[in-house]
Amino acid sequence: MINRRMNALRDSLYTLLLATMLLFSRPLLASDLLMVRTTQGFPEAMLALQNSIREHGYNITRVQRIDVGLTGMGYKTDKYRVVFVGKPKEIQYLVNKYPVLAAYMPPKISIFAENGETVLVTANPLVYAEMIDDDKDKILFRRWESDVYSVFDDIREAEDK
């Protein structure tokens, strides 16, 4: 009995520790959109993005070449891709438990050329957290948010390499 209580207390403290780390590992800003601009050209930024996504343990499920589609239809455009990202078990869990998320999964990151530089933008994963009720599952989106910031940091740091 005592062991069980100790284990429960330990689990609670680990959760508190994780929540504290996630809470304070970033400035307390709640932007609906997360964006980053890099002075790298589009191909270098795209490569840095793909590498960082994989290093963070996520699959790239597809890259949608928006610019190719537009150009093919006669519209003039610069480089524009949409990268679909997710971890299999997390996406399966969320879609099965919360049908409302099916229309949004897997999440996407837009990457486009901007006047010789490159801009990346994605919805803050906390936007999805607002669509569900279970607080325990909301922490998953807090971790995704932290990972997006980390991926964007990697892209910024790749400028110096």
Added chain:
Amino acid sequence: MRKLLFFCCLLFSMAVSAAPHGDRLYASHCSACHGVDGTGGVGVPLALPSFLNNVPDEYLKKTIRHGRPGRIMPSFDTLSDAQLAAIVKYIRSWSDRPAPKENTARIEGDKEHGKALFAERCVQCHGQDGRGGKGTGVTFSRKRDLPIIAPALNNAGFLQAATDSMIHSTISNGREGTPMVSMLKAGLSKKDINDIVAYIRSFEESAAKLQQSLEASGEEPPTIVADSPYSLEETIENLKQAITDQNFTLIRTDYLEHGLVEPGKENRKQVILHFCNFGFLFEALAIDPRVGMFLPCRVTVIEKDGKVQLSTINPKRLSKLFNNHELDEACEEMYEVYSTLLEDATL
């Protein structure tokens, strides 16, 4: 256990007591729009001497805090005062001159005369009623021969942040490095400029009404959903037909788990249809290229427990994420398209 508790407390106290780094905060939250070195892009160029020498720190702080409702610049209302001050200090480091003191004295003027002068001298860039230039300022939406999109002077965020004195000074001196010229040099008197300031200040009433209507607009559901009376296969065929009927091009049909699991092992009861109207896409990207993250258009069809359900994102809900009024109309149109598709596929 005690070590863990101690570690938690230590981490908490370190996080709370650490002084915010303006450069890092700027890089994380401002540089994407305003440029890594403040030269602008989506947002106005902040590093211009003619800008920094004219705006007091309070203007920058209020702008960051309240943003520009409907004009892309979000409100960073969860930023602490210390973080906000750190960002402003960092922006200020691009100028070798001290920040001007804020002067909150009201300027009296003849707003009717100001209106006439505004129509003559300002409307071309700042638009009718001071609604500002169009577009986000990025590659898709404008030519690169202008360094700035004219700000919306009738925006509640602008009117809250800018003092009469600051507006007067900007009109008088212009803003070197942008198309904004000195109206004193262009022949206006200080009295004329007072009148224009009085006219711009009169936008406050309509700005407040617009903000109230924005705040009053109800929360939209996250998705548009329809239950299908047909089998999964029949529903997908109906949907393909509906997509074509709406003049969209079907790009591909995927399993939701495509790329997540080995090919052939996907859940075949979860299907996504991707489609596009390239003309509409081009127009949407011209309004705001950030919308790409919800593109291409898609409908998700899922069969669960013998029931088939279709769902799409709700563009009206998502339009709020972008804080861009210009997108609202396109999102309204897309909402109608999605609703029609779902209705047609399940009739």
